[in-house]
Amino acid sequence: MKAQMMDLTRGVVLENPLLRLMIGLCSALAVSVKVENALFMGIAVIFVLTLSNVVISLIRPVTPDNIRIPIFLVVVSAFVTIVDLVLKAYFPDIYARLGVWIPLIVVNCIILGRAEAFAYRNGLIASAMDGLGMGAGFTMVLVVMGAIRELLGTGSISVMGVTLVSLGSGFQAPTFMITFPGAFLTFGLVMGGLNKIQAVMAERAARRATPSMGKTASGGA
Amino acid sequence: MAENNLVVTVSPHVKSPGTTRSVMRWVIIALAPATLWALAAFGTAGISVVLISVITALFCEVVWHNLRTSKGVARTWLALALSLGVPAAGSAVGLGIAVAVATVTFMAAFTFSETALERRGEKRHVFDGSAAVTGLLFALVLPPVVPWWIPFIGSFVAISLGKEIFGGLGFNVFNPALVARAILVLSWPVYLTKGWFKPLVADATSSATPLTAIKEGTLAGLSRFYAPLFLNNPGGCIGEVSAALLLAGGLLLILAGIITWEIPSTYLGTMVVVSLLVGQDPVFHLLAGGAMLGALFMATDYVTSPITSKGKIVFGVGCGLITMMLRLYSKSPEGVTSAILFMNMLTPLIDRSLNPRPFGVSRAAKGVRK
Numbered sequence: 001m002k003a004q005m006m007d008l009t010r011g012v013v014l015e016n017p018l019l020r021l022m023i024g025l026c027s028a029l030a031v032s033v034k035v036e037n038a039l040f041m042g043i044a045v046i047f048v049l050t051l052s053n054v055v056i057s058l059i060r061p062v063t064p065d066n067i068r069i070p071i072f073l074v075v076v077s078a079f080v081t082i083v084d085l086v087l088k089a090y091f092p093d094i095y096a097r098l099g100v101w102i103p104l105i106v107v108n109c110i111i112l113g114r115a116e117a118f119a120y121r122n123g124l125i126a127s128a129m130d131g132l133g134m135g136a137g138f139t140m141v142l143v144v145m146g147a148i149r150e151l152l153g154t155g156s157i158s159v160m161g162v163t164l165v166s167l168g169s170g171f172q173a174p175t176f177m178i179t180f181p182g183a184f185l186t187f188g189l190v191m192g193g194l195n196k197i198q199a200v201m202a203e204r205a206a207r208r209a210t211p212s213m214g215k216t217a218s219g220g221a
Numbered sequence: 222m223a224e225n226n227l228v229v230t231v232s233p234h235v236k237s238p239g240t241t242r243s244v245m246r247w248v249i250i251a252l253a254p255a256t257l258w259a260l261a262a263f264g265t266a267g268i269s270v271v272l273i274s275v276i277t278a279l280f281c282e283v284v285w286h287n288l289r290t291s292k293g294v295a296r297t298w299l300a301l302a303l304s305l306g307v308p309a310a311g312s313a314v315g316l317g318i319a320v321a322v323a324t325v326t327f328m329a330a331f332t333f334s335e336t337a338l339e340r341r342g343e344k345r346h347v348f349d350g351s352a353a354v355t356g357l358l359f360a361l362v363l364p365p366v367v368p369w370w371i372p373f374i375g376s377f378v379a380i381s382l383g384k385e386i387f388g389g390l391g392f393n394v395f396n397p398a399l400v401a402r403a404i405l406v407l408s409w410p411v412y413l414t415k416g417w418f419k420p421l422v423a424d425a426t427s428s429a430t431p432l433t434a435i436k437e438g439t440l441a442g443l444s445r446f447y448a449p450l451f452l453n454n455p456g457g458c459i460g461e462v463s464a465a466l467l468l469a470g471g472l473l474l475i476l477a478g479i480i481t482w483e484i485p486s487t488y489l490g491t492m493v494v495v496s497l498l499v500g501q502d503p504v505f506h507l508l509a510g511g512a513m514l515g516a517l518f519m520a521t522d523y524v525t526s527p528i529t530s531k532g533k534i535v536f537g538v539g540c541g542l543i544t545m546m547l548r549l550y551s552k553s554p555e556g557v558t559s560a561i562l563f564m565n566m567l568t569p570l571i572d573r574s575l576n577p578r579p580f581g582v583s584r585a586a587k588g589v590r591k
Contacts, residue, residue: 171309174374174408181407185382192386 007126011133017110018141019191024110027101028142029183036159038146040087040094042139044102048079049111049138050131053119057127060120072115077106110138145186153177239479241390244523245350247479251470252357252460252518258453259462263365267459270372271360273325277376278356280304280328283335285385293335300331308370321369351390355379358398361460361514362558367412375401395565396525399558406558414553431456432510432554450508457510464508471517480521483533484540488516491541499549512544515557525565532571539564 015021018028024045031041055075056063063071084102087095095102105111114134119127150157155173156166167173176182260267280300287297304324311320356376363372382404383397384390406413431446431454446454451465460467474480489507496503506512511519520526520540527536540560547556 172409174404175410176404176408179407181404 004125004129007122007129008133011130011135011137012140013137013194015134016137016141016194017113017134018138018187019194021110021113023113024108024138025187027104027108028138028145029180029187031098031101032142032145032149032183032186033153033178034097034150035143035146035157035164036094037097038142039139039159040091041098041101042135042142044083044087045105045108045110045138046132046135047083048076048105049114049135050128051079052076052111053114053127053131054124056115056119057122057124063120068120069112069116072112072120073106076111076115080105110134141190145183145190148186148190149177149182153182241349241351244479245354247474247477248354248518249350249357251473251479252354252361253470255460255463255466255470255514256357256361258466259361259365259459262453262462263459266365269321269369270363270365270367270459271357273321273369274360274363274372274376275353275356276325276329276332277373278352278359278380279332281377281380281385282352283332285380285389287335289389300328304328304331308373318369321373324373349390352380355384355397358460358518359401362398362402362458362511364413364415365459366415371405371409371412375405378404391524393524394568395562396519396522399519399562399565402558403562431505432548446505447508450505458514460514461511464513467513467517471513474517474521480517481530481533483530484520484526484537485516487534487537488512488520488541488544491538492545495542495545495549499545501549506545506548510548510555511557515544515561516540519557520561520564525568527568527571527575529572529575529577531577532568532575535571535575536564536568539567 011017013020017023018025027041031037052072052075056072059071059075080103083105084095087098087102114130118130122130147157151165151167153173153175155168155171157164177186256271260271284297284301287293304327307327308320308324311323356379359375359379360372363375379397379401383395383400384393387393402413431450452463454462471480471485475482475485489512492506492512493503496506516537520537527533540557543560543563544556547559548554
């Protein structure tokens with residue numbers, strides 16, 4: 001049970017696909033321009049990643065090692081086609097905005113990377129957990145980046161036509177944030193922020209672990 | 222006895238008496254004539270841009286320094302929050318100029334008090350002058366008529382994102398002032414490409430600069446711009462009023478040994494060659510726009526340009542080529558910012574591939590070792 005929890009949570013922070021493994025960056029930089037786009041892209045990736053991990057893990061015994069990559073791609077593209085058609089049918093606006101990035105999930109490094117590195121070597125439950133966790137980590141970073149970029153770049157955040165936050169009409173939005181250089185800047189700052197938080201937490205943990213001497217001394221006094 | 226005369230140290234063995242402070246003092250002295258001349262031309266508009274920019278740069282430097290050395294952290298956070306929150310709130314309510322004055326005064330007071338406190342204690346850091354130079358250079362590449370928050374945000378970006386986030390002076394990859402300019406041009410193109418004074422007549426705003434004339438197809442009779450561009454041309458950024466004063470400042474820096482001749486001469490030389498090749502007026506290209514300011518003061522930044530003489534020549538030629546390419550074939554009339562930023566990016570590569578041969582190592586051996 002503990003191992004499964006580890007499989008699930010690993011993708012969120014410790015091995016976050018974007019901030020730690022640094023894979024799947026191109027779609028993340030392109031899609032994180034709006035929170036709404038980021039959410040839908042994240043859900044699509046969670047769906048494809050989890051199901052393709054499950055199927056690839058299931059068909060391990062019958063997959064010839066030499067041609068495993070083409071087989072992975074066939075599995076992945078089947079699920080991407082499902083997402084593609086569903087979005088096209090039910091959310092045409094978002095489909096139009098995400099554009100080529102939905103079909104491109106087929107060649108997203110995260111999905112092929114997890115298939116090769118994890119699902120091809122692990123059991124069904126573990127692979128499903130890994131897909132969910134990695135997808136959640138991807139979605140989280142995407143939404144955070146989308147929120148920063150949409151808020152600063154356009155002055156407000158709106159999801160499905162509802163304005164969540166607005167900086168007012170006096171705010172002159174720096175359009176830099178919704179351009180590609182802004183995506184790189186935001187990504188760098190988010191990654192730097194996470195590094196800083198982890199460094200501070202590690203320092204605190206170390207301080208809590210080692211200075212038992214100081215504690216006893218003060219306790220004695 | 223003999224041991225006392227034998228001093229074993231690691232290189233460098235030849236040391237210069239110069240410090241960061243003395244270098245920055247020279248740069249400010251060299252920029253002073255051009256700046257003062259520009260302020261005379263633009264009046265209060267120019268003075269407020271330069272003041273806001275320099276004070277914001279110093280303020281950001283103090284804040285970063287305090288946060289890094291964990292000095293008065295709570296006080297520093299409070300100052301940072303106030304300096305960002307007050308103008309944001311003020312702008313939302315539309316208080317305009319009052320907010321600007323209040324913010325800048327507050328930031329100047331904080332900077333002054335922190336620096337005064339610092340003098341009693343540890344090594345001086347803030348007034349090594351680099352932040353003041355960055356703030357001044359950034360102001361010099363702005364149009365004279367901009368909202369007050371443009372130099373404010375720009376200087377903040379220059380110091381924070383251009384320099385301190387990389388680890389401070391000496392670690393930045395790109396020229397901080399130009400990073401800020403590039404980000405601001407992408408963010409608020411309206412303010413950064415308008416607000417010029419009219420060329421030849423210093424009384425109107427929002428007119429094209431002489432370089433725009435080329436983009437609009439005027440190629441003949443550009444020599445009428447020579448004298449104004451050389452001495453007094455208000456149609457351009459604050460620092461571009463007089464090419465002659467910039468040139469004098471640059472020569473002063475070269476004579477004082479602060480910068481070397483390689484980058485400015487190859488930069489400007491390449492521009493002359495390219496403009497002759499395509500049949501455009503080379504003198505005009507040198508005098509107009511940011512070529513002088515860029516070649517003498519921006520491209521020669523120690524941190525972001527190559528170390529070796531050969532590397533500097535490659536750097537200068539690259540800057541010149543890209544500047545001319547952008548001026549001739551891109552949408553925008555000027556390309557100095559992008560050219561220098563691009564070559565900044567290549568600087569580590571240039572330094573590594575033009576590594577000088579150490580004394581005593583044969584050419585062949587060096588090649589083999591690589």
